[in-house]
Amino acid sequence: xxxxxxxxxxxxxxxxxxxxxxxxxxxxxxxxxxWYRQFPKQSLMLMATSNEGSKATYEQGVEKDKFLINHASxxxxxxxxxxxxxxxxxxxxxxxxxxxxxxxxxxxxxSVL
Amino acid sequence: xxxxxxxxxxxxxEGEDAVINCSSSKALYSVHWYRQxxxxxxxxxxxxxxxxxxKGHEKISASFNEKKxxxxxxxxxxxxxxSGTYFCGTERGSNYKLTFGKGTLLTVxx
Numbered sequence: 001x002x003x004x005x006x007x008x009x010x011x012x013x014x015x016x017x018x019x020x021x022x023x024x025x026x027x028x029x030x031x032x033x034x035w036y037r038q039f040p041k042q043s044l045m046l047m048a049t050s051n052e053g054s055k056a057t058y059e060q061g062v063e064k065d066k067f068l069i070n071h072a073s074x075x076x077x078x079x080x081x082x083x084x085x086x087x088x089x090x091x092x093x094x095x096x097x098x099x100x101x102x103x104x105x106x107x108x109x110x111s112v113l
Numbered sequence: 114x115x116x117x118x119x120x121x122x123x124x125x126x127e128g129e130d131a132v133i134n135c136s137s138s139k140a141l142y143s144v145h146w147y148r149q150x151x152x153x154x155x156x157x158x159x160x161x162x163x164x165x166x167x168k169g170h171e172k173i174s175a176s177f178n179e180k181k182x183x184x185x186x187x188x189x190x191x192x193x194x195x196s197g198t199y200f201c202g203t204e205r206g207s208n209y210k211l212t213f214g215k216g217t218l219l220t221v222x223x
Binding site: 001006032034042043044045046049093096097100101102103104105106107109 | 115143145147152153154155156157160162200202207209210211212213214215216
């Protein structure tokens with residue numbers, strides 16, 4: 001199956017700063033990447049769908065200007081959390097689909113102080 | 114709309130069986146099952162497609178009742194490694210866009 005590499009695994013930042021999370025598809029050309037957010041002991045909530053070469057599609061209630069998504073190539077999608085606040089602290093995880101399955105990156109634990 | 118999973122948590126002794134259910138109020142194209150261990154990414158277990166049959170993977174199998182829009186995951190002769198949170202993800206079209214249930218925390222004790 002597809003191998004998805006996500007970086008960094010964890011990041012601590014100060015309130016008001018921006019954080020970029022990278023998601024790479026190592027062995028597969030991913031035209032679409034999905035970005036999820038997961039709060040402790042809760043489900044994975046889809047934030048947005050990233051499409052190579054075009055604008056991302058955001059789920060209802062997700063701020064486009066706060067969570068910037070770029071999918072400039074078939075192997076790289078990035079999520080930038082802008083002006084992060086403590087309430088943005090969460091586990092962010094990307095995924096891509098192949099052969100009817102979703103393959104996930106290892107996730108990024110973001111802590112905003 | 115988020116599928117409903119039950120139970121929320123299960124505690125088993127090694128070797129016991131468990132069933133986890135997932136239901137949706139919407140017509141589904143497929144149901145996916147994933148297992149996630151703490152701090153790790155979810156791992157794909159299996160997919161049940163509309164019109165598909167019951168599937169199995171080692172001692173883990175699942176079924177999908179299209180009429181009721183319900184899926185069940187069966188874990189038999191549980192092993193310690195089965196511990197984790199199990200999520201069902203439902204797909205309304207063939208687009209990999211999954212909506213996940215709240216999860217079922219499975220703990221297998223020696």
